[in-house]
Amino acid sequence: STFTLTKKLVPTVIDVLESVNFHAEELRIGDFVHEGYNGVMCVEAGGPPAGTGCGGYVVGQTVKLLKEHHLLDDTDVVIFDVLGDVVCGGFASPLQHSDRALIVTA
Template sequence: TQNTAAALAHFHGKHVFIHGCDPKADSTRLILGGKPQETVMDTLRIHGAEKVTLDKVMKKGFGDIRCVESGGPEPGVGCAGRGVITAIDLMEENEAYTEDLDFIFFDVLGDVVCGGFAMPIRDGKAQEVYIVASGE
């Protein structure tokens, strides 16, 4: 995801947003120069929904790519898929997905175990869906 997003931004001048949907919160690390970022779910858990603002959870990285990480629930508590749904809903409320974006990537972990991870597809949030798989 990160390499594709970087190529689209750098070589084609596209406006790109990566929404990391893996509880490990590593979907945007390369774009952000190796720096981890505060996740939506951590911000929600620590500060409450009113403190989940774009300034707090969205960072810009290489090629001006906008990056958000959903994060996940506390280990052993809750469903990571539910965290994805909550994070996407909060990003919509904060108007993160703007009209100027050419591509929005929802980077979902490969071993999907529940329907929450398919939420961007299921709820009609995409005009087109591309599934990319690798042998990693």
């Protein structure tokens, strides 16, 4: 969750997309990017309720939205905080677009 950086619950990408009937072209950056501590840009992807679907779709839509708004072009570091106990491989999809990845597990 981005709560630790923003100190508030921010709308998820999936909720914001749903509010415009999934017409992503109607969204502005401020609709889904929220400034957190020390100027960190935060995006909360969201997902289906637990046990009801694949969160990978939402991750894919979030990455697509970030690309459409060129938010990954000038960003030095992008951190994806995802669940580690899911059976869906969709959470790993952002890794296919990177030159290098560091995976930290506990």
